[in-house]
Amino acid sequence: GDSVTQMEGPVTLSEEAFLTINCTYTATGYPSLFWYVQYPGEGLQLLLKATKADDKGSNKGFEATYRKETTSFHLEKGSVQVSDSAVYFCALSPFEGANNLFFGTGTRLTVIP
Amino acid sequence: DGGITQSPKYLFRKEGQNVTLSCEQNLNHDAMYWYRQDPGQGLRLIYYSQIVNDFQKGDIAEGYSVSREKKESFPLTVTSAQKNPTAFYLCASSTHEGAPRGYTFGSGTRLTVV
Numbered sequence: 001g002d003s004v005t006q007m008e009g010p011v012t013l014s015e016e017a018f019l020t021i022n023c024t025y026t027a028t029g030y031p032s033l034f035w036y037v038q039y040p041g042e043g044l045q046l047l048l049k050a051t052k053a054d055d056k057g058s059n060k061g062f063e064a065t066y067r068k069e070t071t072s073f074h075l076e077k078g079s080v081q082v083s084d085s086a087v088y089f090c091a092l093s094p095f096e097g098a099n100n101l102f103f104g105t106g107t108r109l110t111v112i113p
Numbered sequence: 114d115g116g117i118t119q120s121p122k123y124l125f126r127k128e129g130q131n132v133t134l135s136c137e138q139n140l141n142h143d144a145m146y147w148y149r150q151d152p153g154q155g156l157r158l159i160y161y162s163q164i165v166n167d168f169q170k171g172d173i174a175e176g177y178s179v180s181r182e183k184k185e186s187f188p189l190t191v192t193s194a195q196k197n198p199t200a201f202y203l204c205a206s207s208t209h210e211g212a213p214r215g216y217t218f219g220s221g222t223r224l225t226v227v
Contacts, residue, residue, distance in 0.1 A: 106154075
């Protein structure tokens with residue numbers, strides 16, 4: 001079945017360090033892929049998305065490229081800030097109009113000054 | 114501004130009680146969803162509704178019930194049959210086109226059984 005596997009955390013980085021959070025997926029069709037961010041005590045916010053192979057989603061300095069050959073959608077940021085401390089979720093929609101998103105278990109990022 | 118409002122933010126329930134979590138959206142979204150989040154786990158789908166007066170069970174519907182009498186509202190009742198209800202509950206909505214456009218989430222309700 002469709003699923004998402006993301007790297008386990010927690011991840012602790014110093015400010016201005018490079019961030020990578022790995023996400024791989026399993027899907028039978030042509031899924032859309034998402035990254036969501038959850039700040040403490042809040043709901044999830046859509047960070048970026050990609051709907052087809054080789055698409056790059058980007059927002060707020062974060063990027064992720066939909067790689068069909070490696071079934072991956074890794075999240076990257078060149079220089080993290082303390083304000084980026086949050087939990088990051090990779091998610092998959094199996095097809096357009098699907099009734100559900102499949103979420104990874106989340107990766108907690110802490111950025112220290 | 115449009116969005117999803119969940120209330121209350123914190124809720125305490127005694128053993129054997131039913132409680133209802135509120136979810137209201139003014140985004141004119143057709144579809145609404147309830148997810149449960151437990152520590153160290155991803156989100157699990159409880160129920161979803163694509164149109165008024167219709168809803169479907171998700172992966173973990175046992176012990177929960179919902180209604181969708183209005184487009185804007187999708188309340189979740191946690192019944193006494195739910196054996197482990199302590200969790201963070203998230204409501205979401207999306208347009209009719211569904212997930213590829215992304216969901217909009219509420220800020221969540223943290224339910225604790227005391």
